[in-house]
Amino acid sequence: MSKKALDTITEEAQLMGLFEKLPDHCLTCLKPYDSKDREMVTTWSVVVRNKAQKVNLYCPECWSMAKSAIKDFLEKNKPH
Numbered sequence: 001m002s003k004k005a006l007d008t009i010t011e012e013a014q015l016m017g018l019f020e021k022l023p024d025h026c027l028t029c030l031k032p033y034d035s036k037d038r039e040m041v042t043t044w045s046v047v048v049r050n051k052a053q054k055v056n057l058y059c060p061e062c063w064s065m066a067k068s069a070i071k072d073f074l075e076k077n078k079p080h
Contacts, residue, residue, distance in 0.1 A: 002066060004017045011013075017051065018048055018050075018055050021053070021054065021055045021057050021064075022035065022046065022057060023055065023056070023057045025057070025064055026050075026057060026058055027056045027057055027058060027062075028059075028062040028066075029059060029061070029062050031059045031062075033057055033059075035041040042060065043060045044057060044059055044060065044063075045057070045060075045063040046058075
């Protein structure tokens with residue numbers, strides 16, 4: 001087995017271990033999350049912090065607000 005294949009398998013195993021750390025609510029607004037609800041599974045955003053061994057979960061509304069805030073910040077702080 002190649003080192004690349006082994007690294008991929010190792011990374012996937014680590015991510016699967018983090019799956020157990022998936023919260024049951026949005027990190028920002030605390031809206032409940034149901035992992036058996038197909039729409040929630042496909043529309044909510046998961047951010048995995050490998051080094052911190054942390055999984056953050058965001059509802060679509062909070063994720064949209066965060067992306068908008070980042071976009072505004074970048075535009076306001078763009079070099080002229």
